[in-house]
Amino acid sequence: MNFSDASSTRALRLFQCFAKEARPLSLSEISKQMDTPLSTCHALIGVLRQGGYLYTHHESKKFYPTKRLLQVAQGIAANDPLASIFEPYLRKLSEATRETVILGTRQQDSVVYLDVIEGPQVIRYTAGPGDIKPLHSSAIGKLILGEMDPDERARVIKRLALEKVTDNTVIDRAALDAAVSASHDAGYYTTRGENVSDVMAIAMPIIVQEEPLGVAVAGPLERVSAGFEAIVQELSALKSDLSKVFD
Structure with a gap:
């Protein structure tokens, strides 16, 4: 496949449309969802079909992704040098706190989530890998700022x-x-309803090759506030365990 930068962005948006709608889509539906001309969508779909990333329902003439993208994504995720190390520790932390646990790092003047393990409770903080958050209003963002040299x-x-x-x-x-x-x-580092109303997060730094990453526990403000001391203890234990891994 030969993509320009604009086409690559459209391809990602196209797959996001399928994820959102969770059903096969026609060319006109794709065009409407993406707010992109029919001709542009038709060309994009043609490239993705040739690459084996989309297939056509012949009777309805609608399109849907094959599992090739999943296979590619699983291969990438399985070999992520950071997430593969952190994941069992993040899961253990989520099980201990019963809240959503996030691994994030700096991306220019923002934070990008590298991994998210959502808590098991019905009412919980929901996020996903790849989410971008501000430095000034997120717990991991404040952590990134706080771990910088003061100047x-x-x-x-x-x-x-x-x-x-x-x-x-x-x-x-x-x-x-x-x-x-x-x-x-x-x-x-903490936030109390600063990035999402009624959500509190507590984050601690993990230093990997002299770069700070943040691990945060996030959930409903009242619940996290009530369990504050226990969550800090669990984060401290995780930090101690991971410091031995990256020492």
């Missing part, structure tokens, strides 16, 4: 667009700097 942190905070994600988001630069500095001294 670098000041430079980054100065250039961030501190958007008010919720009513509780800290958008004062001095207050944000002071908060993450205090969290660094405490050894853990």
Whole structure:
């Protein structure tokens, strides 16, 4: 397959449409969902069919992905040098806390989630690998800021667009700097309804090859607040175990 950058983005959006709709889609439905001309969608579908990533329902003339993309994704995930090491520890942490556990790292001036293990409870924080979160309003984002050299942190905070994600988001630069500095001294970072209303998260840093990654436990604010001390203990135990792995 030969994709331009724009076509590659459209291909990802196309697969996201199928994931969202969870059913075969016609050419016109794909065009509408993607807000993209029929001719462009037709050409994209042609390339993906030739590559074995889509097939056609002959009677309905609708399209659906084959399992080739799943096979590719599973091969990638199975060989992820970080996620494969972290996953059993993240699952153990989720089982112990019964909350959603997240592994994230810095991506320019944002955080990208590398892995997410959702908690077993009906009411829980929901997220997915690949989600992008702001540095200033997420627990792992604050962790990334807090683990920086103070001079670098000041430079980054100065250039961030501190958007008010919720009513509780800290958008004062001095207050944000002071908060993450205090969290660094405490050894853990928290958000209380700052990125998602009524959600609290607690994060701790794991240093891998001199780069900080964040592991966070997130869930309903009242429940996580009530279990705060136990969650911090579980995060501390995970940090201790992983420090031996990456030592």
